Amino acid sequence: VNGSLKDILNAQGFRSTKERDRILHELEARTDHFNAETLHASILQKGSSVSRPTIYRTLHLLEALHCLEKLYLKKNCYFYEPLSQKNEHGHLICRGCGRITDFWVEGFEILKSEMARNTDFKMNKISIQVFGLCGACQAEDKHRNERW
């Protein structure tokens, strides 16, 4: 994605609004994973206000324009991540605290070349999600139950 999110939206004929600009500003500062609720919370925390419907609409729009990627964890549970300069990576998802951590392994390339050799499926992306408990949650309580 080249240019600012605002430029991209303007180029598509979307008029900028104060609320949307706040959201774009917040998004451009982020490199981590988020969803509409955590985004809303962090904008509020900085003393700005923005309505939930505007957040949902804006995220949906950016997703449609391929500026954001939406990743599903399970029904009604998803997160977004900026389609920035990050290489292809997998996600470690903690079922105790919900934290999502990126990881990179050489395995992606190996998997791709294996697939290319063994199937006629044309891949464009590999998504690997690993579920479990993060180090902090393990340390906190060895018997802690996974919440979901």
Ligand SMILES: [Zn+2]
């Ligand atoms: Zn955790």
Ligand SMILES: [Zn+2]
């Ligand atoms: Zn990620």
